[in-house]
Amino acid sequence: MFTGDSTNLLELSATTEETNASPSNSQFREQKLVEKYCRETQLLKLIEGSAGKFVENYRTHRRPEDLLAPVQVRLDFVYRDLLRLSAKLLELVVEEPLQFAEAVKYTVYGLVRDQLKTAGLKPIDISQLHAHWRLVGLPYTPGLQFEPRDNCLRLGLTQVQGILSAYTPPENLVLQTIWYCGSGCMRNAIQTSSTDAPLCSGCSRPMSEYQKLRVTEQYHLLAILPGSAIQTPRTTGCLHRAKLVRLRAHTHDCDLKLGGSYLITGYFAGGASTYQIEACHLRSN
Numbered sequence: 001m002f003t004g005d006s007t008n009l010l011e012l013s014a015t016t017e018e019t020n021a022s023p024s025n026s027q028f029r030e031q032k033l034v035e036k037y038c039r040e041t042q043l044l045k046l047i048e049g050s051a052g053k054f055v056e057n058y059r060t061h062r063r064p065e066d067l068l069a070p071v072q073v074r075l076d077f078v079y080r081d082l083l084r085l086s087a088k089l090l091e092l093v094v095e096e097p098l099q100f101a102e103a104v105k106y107t108v109y110g111l112v113r114d115q116l117k118t119a120g121l122k123p124i125d126i127s128q129l130h131a132h133w134r135l136v137g138l139p140y141t142p143g144l145q146f147e148p149r150d151n152c153l154r155l156g157l158t159q160v161q162g163i164l165s166a167y168t169p170p171e172n173l174v175l176q177t178i179w180y181c182g183s184g185c186m187r188n189a190i191q192t193s194s195t196d197a198p199l200c201s202g203c204s205r206p207m208s209e210y211q212k213l214r215v216t217e218q219y220h221l222l223a224i225l226p227g228s229a230i231q232t233p234r235t236t237g238c239l240h241r242a243k244l245v246r247l248r249a250h251t252h253d254c255d256l257k258l259g260g261s262y263l264i265t266g267y268f269a270g271g272a273s274t275y276q277i278e279a280c281h282l283r284s285n
């Protein structure tokens with residue numbers, strides 16, 4: 001019972017501190033798991049390669065805007081390797097894909113920053129880092145199936161298996177834009193996802209974009225029908241509703257064919273207002 005004496009207050013504040021401290025501890029642990037995994041696989045080499053390109057690009061041109069260039073790296077987390085090397089990391093990606101994505105981003109950022117430091121460059125902004133992770137080779141797992149009609153909306157990783165019934169033409173997703181102030185104060189700025197001109201932090205005038213340095217990625221929206229819609233097309237009293245998936249270019253290697261059967265692994269991205277799944281891998285099935 002809370003009596004209001006000082007001992008209890010001390011205990012209370014200790015508990016609060018513990019609660020505050022635990023998320024960052026777990027984030028730290030998750031980042032260490034990702035880092036260990038990268039070091040044990042070829043992912044570290046890929047990260048070093050991307051950071052190396054950034055350094056080389058800057059050394060060749062020596063333009064201030066080159067320090068705002070993106071560092072893009074595609075990281076395939078292979079199911080079998082995860083199973084073999086880090087079951088904990090596999091559990092994290094399946095149960096908490098968004099947290100996994102954050103851990104990957106911050107880990108890669110740390111590794112890139114270390115390499116830039118070695119090369120004598122200042123750290124980049126985290127918005128310049130684009131860690132395109134995928135989870136490759138996760139087998140079809142009935143427990144992960146996404147079935148909105150059963151109100152079975154998994155918050156973790158989810159799978160959609162079915163027939164590609166429609167897809168949009170490629171659309172552009174803006175990953176990063178780079179801006180400069182044209183009124184002589186030599187300031188630069190980076191934005192992610194927005195193409196609206198930011199205001200200069202020095203003179204408050206709208207900034208201009210280095211159009212050629214805009215970083216984009218194409219994506220399609222897919223409509224996936226359940227296989228049963230094709231196998232038993234004459235079943236009456238049954239409405240087959242397509243599931244919507246956003247498929248970014250880095251998440252698949254195979255071509256899209258209408259009528260083709262695919263297995264998609266993905267998750268709900270924060271802020272998605274529809275039942276739209278963000279794919280983190282697609283393969284023919």
Ligand SMILES: [Zn+2]
Pocket residue numbers: 181182183184185186187200201202203204205
């Ligand atoms: Zn300015």
